[in-house]
Each structure stands twice: as C-alpha cells, then as structure tokens.
Amino acid sequence: MVKGIERPLDLLNQSKGKEIIVQLKTGKQIVGTLVAFDIHINIVMDNAKEMDNGQMTRSYGLAFLRGDTIIFISPSNLK
Amino acid sequence: MVKGIERPLDLLNQSKGKEIIVQLKTGKQIVGTLVAFDIHINIVMDNAKEMDNGQMTRSYGLAFLRGDTIIFISPSNLK
Amino acid sequence: MVKGIERPLDLLNQSKGKEIIVQLKTGKQIVGTLVAFDIHINIVMDNAKEMDNGQMTRSYGLAFLRGDTIIFISPSNLK
Amino acid sequence: MVKGIERPLDLLNQSKGKEIIVQLKTGKQIVGTLVAFDIHINIVMDNAKEMDNGQMTRSYGLAFLRGDTIIFISPSNLK
Amino acid sequence: MVKGIERPLDLLNQSKGKEIIVQLKTGKQIVGTLVAFDIHINIVMDNAKEMDNGQMTRSYGLAFLRGDTIIFISPSNLK
Amino acid sequence: MVKGIERPLDLLNQSKGKEIIVQLKTGKQIVGTLVAFDIHINIVMDNAKEMDNGQMTRSYGLAFLRGDTIIFISPSNLK
Amino acid sequence: MVKGIERPLDLLNQSKGKEIIVQLKTGKQIVGTLVAFDIHINIVMDNAKEMDNGQMTRSYGLAFLRGDTIIFISPSNLK
Numbered sequence: 001m002v003k004g005i006e007r008p009l010d011l012l013n014q015s016k017g018k019e020i021i022v023q024l025k026t027g028k029q030i031v032g033t034l035v036a037f038d039i040h041i042n043i044v045m046d047n048a049k050e051m052d053n054g055q056m057t058r059s060y061g062l063a064f065l066r067g068d069t070i071i072f073i074s075p076s077n078l079k
Numbered sequence: 080m081v082k083g084i085e086r087p088l089d090l091l092n093q094s095k096g097k098e099i100i101v102q103l104k105t106g107k108q109i110v111g112t113l114v115a116f117d118i119h120i121n122i123v124m125d126n127a128k129e130m131d132n133g134q135m136t137r138s139y140g141l142a143f144l145r146g147d148t149i150i151f152i153s154p155s156n157l158k
Numbered sequence: 159m160v161k162g163i164e165r166p167l168d169l170l171n172q173s174k175g176k177e178i179i180v181q182l183k184t185g186k187q188i189v190g191t192l193v194a195f196d197i198h199i200n201i202v203m204d205n206a207k208e209m210d211n212g213q214m215t216r217s218y219g220l221a222f223l224r225g226d227t228i229i230f231i232s233p234s235n236l237k
Numbered sequence: 238m239v240k241g242i243e244r245p246l247d248l249l250n251q252s253k254g255k256e257i258i259v260q261l262k263t264g265k266q267i268v269g270t271l272v273a274f275d276i277h278i279n280i281v282m283d284n285a286k287e288m289d290n291g292q293m294t295r296s297y298g299l300a301f302l303r304g305d306t307i308i309f310i311s312p313s314n315l316k
Numbered sequence: 317m318v319k320g321i322e323r324p325l326d327l328l329n330q331s332k333g334k335e336i337i338v339q340l341k342t343g344k345q346i347v348g349t350l351v352a353f354d355i356h357i358n359i360v361m362d363n364a365k366e367m368d369n370g371q372m373t374r375s376y377g378l379a380f381l382r383g384d385t386i387i388f389i390s391p392s393n394l395k
Numbered sequence: 396m397v398k399g400i401e402r403p404l405d406l407l408n409q410s411k412g413k414e415i416i417v418q419l420k421t422g423k424q425i426v427g428t429l430v431a432f433d434i435h436i437n438i439v440m441d442n443a444k445e446m447d448n449g450q451m452t453r454s455y456g457l458a459f460l461r462g463d464t465i466i467f468i469s470p471s472n473l474k
Numbered sequence: 475m476v477k478g479i480e481r482p483l484d485l486l487n488q489s490k491g492k493e494i495i496v497q498l499k500t501g502k503q504i505v506g507t508l509v510a511f512d513i514h515i516n517i518v519m520d521n522a523k524e525m526d527n528g529q530m531t532r533s534y535g536l537a538f539l540r541g542d543t544i545i546f547i548s549p550s551n552l553k
Contacts, residue, residue, distance in 0.1 A: 002114045002141065008121040011114075011143050021139070024466065025105075025148070026420075035397045035406075041121075041145060042403040042436075048469070060416070062397065063469040064406050066436060066462070067145070069420070071103065074127070074142040081193045081220065087200040090193075090222050100218070104184075104227070120200075120224060146224070150182065153206070153221040160272045160299065166279040169272075169301050179297070183263075183306070199279075199303060225303070229261065232285070232300040239351045239378065245358040248351075248380050258376070262342075262385070278358075278382055304382070308340065311364065311379040318509045318536065324516040327509075327538050337534070341500075341543070357516075357540060383540070387498065390522070390537040419545065421499075430476045430485075437482040437515075443548070455495070457476065458548040459485050461515060461541070464499070 012037045015075045020045070023071040028052050030065065031076060041067030091116045094154045099124070102150040107131050109144065110155060120146030170195045173233045178203070181229040186210050188223065189234060199225030249274045252312045257282070260308040265289050267302065268313060278304030328353045331391045336361070339387040344368050346381065347392060357383030407432045410470045415440070418466040423447050425460065426471060436462030486511045489549045494519070497545040502526050504539065505550060515541030 005011050015034045022030040022043070029052075032045035048063040049056050084090050094113045101109045101122070108131075111124035127142040128135050163169050173192045180188040180201070187210075190203035206221040207214050242248050252271045259267040259280070266289075269282035285300040286293050321327050331350045338346040338359070345368075348361035364379040365372050400406050410429045417425040417438070424447075427440035443458040444451050479485050489508045496504040496517070503526075506519035522537040523530050 002123075002125050005115050005123055005141075008115050008117050008123045008143055011123045011141055026466065030467075035400050036403050038403050044397075044400055044403045044406045046397050048467075060467075060469040062400075062406055063467050064403055065467045066465050068147070068463070069466045070145050071105065071148045072109070072127075072139075072142050072144045074139040081202075081204050084193050084202055084220075087194050087196050087202045087222055090202045090220055147226070149224050150184065150227045151188070151206075151218075151221050151223045153218040160281075160283050163272050163281055163299075166273050166275050166281045166301055169281045169299055226305070228303050229263065229306045230267070230285075230297075230300050230302045232297040239360075239362050242351050242360055242378075245352050245354050245360045245380055248360045248378055305384070307382050308342065308385045309346070309364075309376075309379050309381045311376040318518075318520050321510050321518055321536075324510050324512050324518045324538055327518045327536055384542070386540050387500065387543045388504075388522075388534075388537050388539045390534040421545065425546070430479050431482050433482050439476075439479055439482045439485045441476050443546075455546075455548040457479075457485055458546050459482055460546045461544050463542070464545045 009037075009039070011075075012041075012043075012073065015073075019076045021074045021076045022065060023073075024065075024069050025071055026069070028057070030063065032060075032063070034073075035062070038067075041070055041073075043067070043070075043073070088116075088118070090154075091120075091122075091152065094152075098155045100153045100155045101144060102152075103144075103148050104150055105148070107136070109142065111142070113152075114141070117146075120149055120152075122146070122149075122152070167195075167197070169233075170199075170201075170231065173231075177234045179232045179234045180223060181231075182223075182227050183229055184227070186215070188221065190218075190221070192231075193220070196225075199228055199231075201225070201228075201231070246274075246276070248312075249278075249280075249310065252310075256313045258311045258313045259302060260310075261302075261306050262308055263306070265294070267300065269297075269300070271310075272299070275304075278307055278310075280304070280307075280310070325353075325355070327391075328357075328359075328389065331389075335392045337390050337392045338381060339389075340381075340385050341387055342385070344373070346379065348376075348379070350389075351378070354383075357386055357389075359383070359386075359389070404432075404434070406470075407436075407438075407468065410468075414471045416469045416471045417460060418468075419460075419464050420466055421464070423452070425458065427455075427458070429468075430457070433462075436465055436468075438462070438465075438468070483511075483513070485549075486515075486517075486547065489547075493550045495548045495550045496539060497547075498539075498543050499545055500543070502531070504537065506534075506537070508547075509536070512541075515544055515547075517541070517544075517547070 032048035
C-alpha cells in the first residue's frame with residue numbers, strides 16, 4: 001500500500017538525506033537530516049536541533065542518537 | 080476460535096493496510112494505518128495521528144515506532 | 159499438584175479460549191479471551207476490555223499486548 | 238550449609254507445592270502455592286492472593302507471574 | 317592486591333556461608349547469609365532480613381533474590 | 396551526503412581525539428575528548444567535565460561512560 | 475592520544491589497584507580501589523565508601539557492584 005515499505009526499516013532507508021522528526025523518551029524532539037541508521041535504530045542526524053514544545057532549545061550539527069531512547073521517527077515532509 | 084490467529088503476530092499480519100490504535104508507554108496513543116512490522120514489534124504506520132485523552136495532538140503522516148515503547152495494538156474497526 | 163502444569167506456559171496453554179485477567183505495569187488491567195501467546199508472553203486477546211480500579215475504561219475487541227508490559231495473567235474463572 | 242541448595246533455582250525447586258511470598262517491583266506481594274517456574278523466573282502460583290501492606294487486596298486462584306516483575310521469592314513457612 | 321579476587325564473581329564465591337548486605341534498587345537492604353548465586357547475580361540468602369534506614373522491617377528465612385534488582389553486595393564483616 | 400558516514404558508529408570514529416558533548420539520561424551532560432568507544436556505545440573521554448544547565452558541576456579527567464546511560468553524542472565543534 | 479587506551483575497558487584495566495569514583499544511577503557515588511571487573515562492567519571495589527553530595531554516608535570494605543547500575547567510572551587521581 002505504501003510504496004516500497006515491506007519492513008519497518010525500509011521507511012528509514014527511504015528517509016536518508018531527508019528531514020526527520022525524532023521523538024525521544026525524554027519528551028523532547030530532535031529534528032534534522034537522517035544520515036545513517038543501524039538495526040538497533042541508532043541514528044546519525046545532521047543539522048540536529050533539539051525541540052521542546054515546538055521551541056528550538058539547542059542546535060547540534062551532527063549527532064549520534066542511541067536507539068533505545070527513541071519512541072518514533074517520522075519524515076517531516078509528510079502531512 | 081478467532082480465525083487464523085495461531086500466534087500473536089498473526090493479528091498484526093491480518094491488520095496490515097487497516098486502521099490500528101497503538102497504546103504507548105508514555106500514555107499517548109497513535110492511530111493510523113499499519114504498513115509494516117517486524118518481530119521486535121517495530122512498526123510503520125501511515126496517516127499517524129497522536130492522540131491524548133481522545134484529542135488529536137499531532138499528525139505525522141508516515142511514522143516508524145520502536146517496539147519497546149508499545150503496550151498494545153488493536154485494530155480500531157473492531158468493537 | 160495442579161493438573162498438567164509442569165512449566166509456567168502450560169497455564170497459558172490451558173487458558174486459550176478462556177477469559178483471563180492481565181495486570182499491566184501501568185496499573186490497569188485488561189480482561190478478555192486469550193487467543194494466542196508466544197514465549198515472550200506477547201498475547202492476543204479477544205473482547206479485550208481495559209479496567210481501571212474495577213471500572214471498564216475502554217473496549218478494544220482484538221488486541222495484541224506486548225509481553226514486557228505484563229505483570230501477571232490469571233484465568234478469571236478461578237477465584 | 239543449607240541442604241541441597243547449590244544454585245539459586247534449587248530453592249525454587251524445593252518450594253514447589255509449598256506456600257511462597259513473592260515481592261513485586263510494584264510494591265505489592267503475592268502469596269500462594271508455587272506450581273511451576275522456568276529459568277526466566279516466570280512462575281505459576283495457585284491460590285494466589287495479592288497483599289498490600291499486609292492486607293489481602295485480591296484473590297486470583299491460578300496466576301502466571303512474569304519473572305521481570307519479581308524482586309524476591311521466599312518460602313513463607315520459614316521465618 | 318585483594319587475595320584471590322581476579323573476577324567480580326570471585327568475591328561472591330568467597331562470601332558463601334558468610335553474612336552479606338544486599339542493596340536493592342528499591343532503596344531497601346537485605347542482610348543475611350549468602351547461600352548460592354549464579355551468573356545473573358540471582359542469589360539465595362538464609363536468615364534474610366529486610367532493612368529500611370537501618371531498621372529491620374521484615375524477616376524472611378530463605379529468600380531468592382533476582383539479580384536485576386540488586387545494586388551492590390558487600391560482605392558485612394568487613395569494616 | 397555527509398562525508399564518510401555510512402553507519403552510525405562512523406561518526407564516533409571520526410570524532411576520536413576531538414571534543415564531544417554527551418547527553419545523559421540523567422539530564423546532565425559530559426563534555427570532553429573522545430578517546431575510545433565500543434559497539435555498546437561504552438565510551439572513554441578525557442578532560443571530562445559534567446555540565447548541568449550550562450554550568451560545569453564537576454571535572455573528572457578520564458572517565459568511562461556506560462553506553463546505556465547515553466541519549467546522544469555530538470561533536471561540539473559542529474554547530 | 476591517551477596512552478594505551480584503544481578500547482573503553484582498557485581504562486578500567488589501567489585503573490586496577492587504584493582509586494576510582496563510580497557514579498550510580500541512584501545519584502550516589504562509590505569511591506574505593508578497583509579490584510576486578512568483567513565485560514558487563516560488574517566491578518569489585520575495596521575500601522568502598524558511599525558518598526552523597528560529597529558526604530560519606532557509608533563504608534563497606536569490599537563490595538560487588540552490578541554493572542547495570544553504573545553511569546560512569548573515573549580514576550579519582552586525575553583531575
């Protein structure tokens with residue numbers, strides 16, 4: 001139904017080089033460009049910005065995020 | 080008793096392309112269409128909407144949810 | 159001493175098709191019919207109802223519950 | 238020093254068919270007869286009663302408890 | 317430097333039959349005699365007493381403690 | 396798109412010998428020079444300084460950080 | 475850059491027999507001499523002292539610490 005997504009990681013693969021929103025278990029969000037990911041859902045983002053309630057609270061450039069702190073990841077250009 | 084459900088993942092398989100409700104450990108819910116899942120219960124949803132106490136708090140389009148943040152998943156067209 | 163229960167999963171096997179109470183780590187309970195389970199204690203229930211302090215707070219039909227959110231499972235016809 | 242207990246699970250093996258107290262991470266206790274256990278410390282109890290501060294808050298008959306919610310298990314006839 | 321302790325479990329091995337203090341993640345302590353342990357740090361203690369802020373709050377005789385609830389274990393005859 | 400980063404650990408590899416910011420699950424941050432890391436994201440930092448709300452609260456020299464306490468790691472020279 | 479530290483555990487190896495500070499997830503610290511460690515970062519310390527906000531709250535002699543309660547470990551002679 002959704003083109004080319006047979007397994008969950010296919011969405012991450014399609015999102016490489018694109019902007020994503022990452023919801024952390026801490027309640028904060030990181031927005032930025034998805035650079036790389038692995039099967040633990042560890043990810044690297046570029047132009048990473050920490051958001052709290054819609055406000056940018058920090059800017060990090062490149063950032064490595066540990067998979068076990070992530071609730072969900074969404075391509076931000078959709079919807 | 081319930082047709083075609085021998086193992087828990089069979090319910091997720093039957094729910095592909097259908098609307099589901101996902102209860103997160105954070106207390107929020109995500110409703111949307113189930114696109115894909117894996118054995119870790121990582122899932123991809125389309126038209127994902129975040130609900131809090133019955134109110135839509137956000138709309139995400141496609142979203143990848145990490146399995147370890149999920150309490151339960153229910154097809155929303157039932158009951 | 160209890161017929162046919164050599165290993166813990168034997169109780170779940172005997173409970174298939176019967177009503178069970180599932181106590182979640184969130185403090186809520188789900189009551190319904192056990193349809194399927196696996197070794198991670200992921201389960202599928204039918205006619206699943208969420209209970210909070212003895213009050214039904216929601217009704218879900220079929221539901222997939224992740225094993226790691228479960229404290230205990232009890233056949234509800236035993237008291 | 239204690240007869241027949243070389244490994245921790247030996248105590249559980251000796252306690253089969255006897256009354257035990259199970260301390261849960263939730264702060265509550267379950268008392269009842271140990272029926273079965275496995276290496277994950279998943280256990281089945283019979284005549285399971287939930288205790289909170291020394292008061293019985295519920296009675297369940299047979300119950301399957303997930304090992305990862307347990308702090309400790311003690312044979313209740315020893316004091 | 318400390319005789320016979322090459323690996324962490326060597327300390328537990330030396331403490332068998334001796335009194336130990338176990339600090340739990342709940343904030344409470346269990347004191348008693350170490351009877352057995354395994355590689356998960358599941359342990360069995362005899363004459364187990366639950367302590368809270370230096371006060372004995374309960375006495376259990378034999379007790380099986382799940383390793384994942386333990387912060388540290390110390391032989392109580394030292395210092 | 397980002398040179399030489401095919402997998403998440405490539406960013407950590409490029410950051411060896413450089414200053415990084417580590418966000419801990421406790422809410423604090425550690426800044427210092429990345430010396431070594433492994434696949435569990437255990438890391439060793441040199442000139443490690445603990446920061447709380449932008450204030451240095453402690454200075455540690457060399458420090459070993461357990462991977463499971465880390466939310467993200469960012470090279471601090473990128474902004 | 476830092477002599478002899480290729481992998482994170484090399485720092486622990488260099489610290490055997492020396493004084494270390496261990497930061498626990500509970501917020502407390504244990505200071506003492508590192509005696510032994512394993513790949514789970516379970517460690518044994520000698521002359522272990524529990525510190526809370528810079529105050530010694532307890533003294534334990536030898537102590538076995540479970541790796542999963544540790545945030546970081548630092549040789550205390552480095553500053």
